[in-house]
Amino acid sequence: MKKSILKYFIFLIIFLISCTEEITNPPQIIQSPESSTFEASYALEWMNLTYDIVTLEDIPAPTASRFYGYCGIALYEAVCRGIPGSRSLGGQLRDMPQIPSPENELYDWPTVLAATLKIVATNILYQPQQFSIDMINDLYDEQIVNRNLEINETTVNRSIAYGEQVGNKIIEWSNSDNFLSTRDLPYEPPPRSNNPSFWEPTFPGQHALEPYLGTQKPFCMVTQNQCSVPLGIQFDTIPGTPFYYEGYEVLDKSMNLTTDERNIAFFWEDKAGTGQPPGHWVSITNNMVDRFSIKLDEAAKIYALVGVTIRDAFISAWETKYSVNLLRPITYIREYMGEPNWSELVATPPFPEYPSGHSVVSGGVSKILTVSFGDNIAFIDSTHNNEPGLRNRNFNSFYDAADEAAWSRLYGGIHFRSAILNGIQQGKLVADVVLNTVYFE
Structure with missing residues (x-):
């Protein structure tokens, strides 16, 4: 009996010692380099x-x-x-x-x-x-x-x-963002016989580009039209009306472009064979990351914000484009301003006019970069330094660059004033949503 009690106490002591070791020696947390x-x-x-x-x-x-x-x-x-x-x-x-x-x-x-x-x-x-x-x-x-x-x-x-x-x-x-499900959906632009303000392809057989982008899931916006800015003026063809003036402004500017305005139109055209308008802002971001020699952690945060803003800006712009469905300056000027042979400086893209997509993405990303790097950051935009005829351009801030990008669309003859001004505003609203949704800490 005494031997049994002794064995019991020995077992109990060993057990308690083992428990103490587990408490005092928890599993070691391995720290990877930050x-x-x-x-x-x-x-x-x-x-x-x-x-x-x-x-x-x-x-x-x-x-x-x-x-x-x-x-x-x-x-x-x-x-x-x-x-x-x-x-x-x-x-x-x-x-x-x-x-x-x-x-x-x-x-x-x-x-x-x-x-x-x-x-x-x-x-x-x-x-x-x-x-x-x-x-x-x-x-x-x-x-x-x-x-x-x-x-x-x-x-x-x-x-x-x-x-x-x-x-x-x-x-x-x-795979659940509705991109793949919209690849083969047919689209027929509403006929202008129903409404003369409607967009129509620039030439027969031209297909509308990404008509269902506005139905795809955004990253941050609650709805695709959350940041949409109303056109603000009524379509009209009567001389002296606000809309007619915007058409006249495009026509008049096309006949009085300065050399610098022509250069601006081509610099921000970001046509086929480039990184496209969103890629232009990725290029600017890349230049800033390199210039300020930031570390991997901060670069990752900036690229996340820029990427999310780019995507939501395009979803926002395209939802508004195909909802408003406004005709392009080339259609308006040829049909209502007595200039049937008028042509724009840069090619009119195959989708509705309002708002300017370049203006929306520029307004959005310029705000993200301003928050990330600071206001009044002067920089040289060398995005197209390998393309013949396109020289680097100098800017006093990211907003300065965004404004030039937006106005380039009027110089190119493909957007009205309202699409430019409201587009910049819409882009900044998208950026606000992103900044109020994404938290890194």
Whole structure:
């Protein structure tokens, strides 16, 4: 009996000691190097690649906005776990699920970024060309090779696996944004016989571009028309009326353009074979990230805000465009101003006039960059420095650049004044929604 009691007490003591060890020696939390310890060049290389792909694939602006948007989000999600106190965008952006957290292991955030962006960039592209896939794979391989020189293979492989997990989750989410479901929907513009203010294609057989973009899910706006700004003037063809004046202004300006105004029209045309209007602002963002030598954590936040704003700006603009369905200056001037042979300086795009899409995205992103980098930041815009005939332009602030981008559409003969002024306002409203929705801490 005494031996049984003794065995019991010995067992109890051993048990209590083991419990004490578990309490006093909890599992060690492994700290990976923070995202702020890495240069922004890893992100910059990917965002430069998005511009190049849009250029080479000749992706139209509204579709390109989706590509830029998801890549910006993916970039942040890839590295945010390496930012102390940060929040994922999961649960903040519309219908975005929670992104899986990494395990309690060592991770390399540039490697996670490369793996995430490889998945997202490849799969967000709609029917990509093989050369785009090759470009994505080449950048991925280059960055992974470089990281293998810095850290051990086990950490690299673990980071790749986590990055792929993040990327696949983002792609799964993107499949529900109504983009794919609108690819083959037919669209017939309402006939102008019903309403002379209606838009019509510039030439027979021209197809409306992305008529259902305004039905796709935005990232931050509650509804697609949340930030829409009313036209504000009534369509009219009588000389002396406000609308007639706006048509006359386009006509008169086309006959009295200065050399600088012509240069402005072409500089901001952002036509096929460029990164398109949203890509122009990605290019400006890239220049700022490089100029201020910010770290990976801050660059990721900025690219997320810019990407989200670009996408929501285009959804907002396109919802308004196809709701208002206003005719273009070329139609108005030829039909109502006695100039049947009049032509614009830059080609009229195949979608309704109001508002100016370039004005909306410029108003939105210029506000994001002003909040991110500061007001009155003078800079040189070198977006088109490799294109013949287009010189770099100097600006005193991001708002200064946005205003010039907007007015370039009047100089080009493709927008009325109201579309420009109201477009800038609409874009800034989109930016306000983004800034009041997205929180990084």
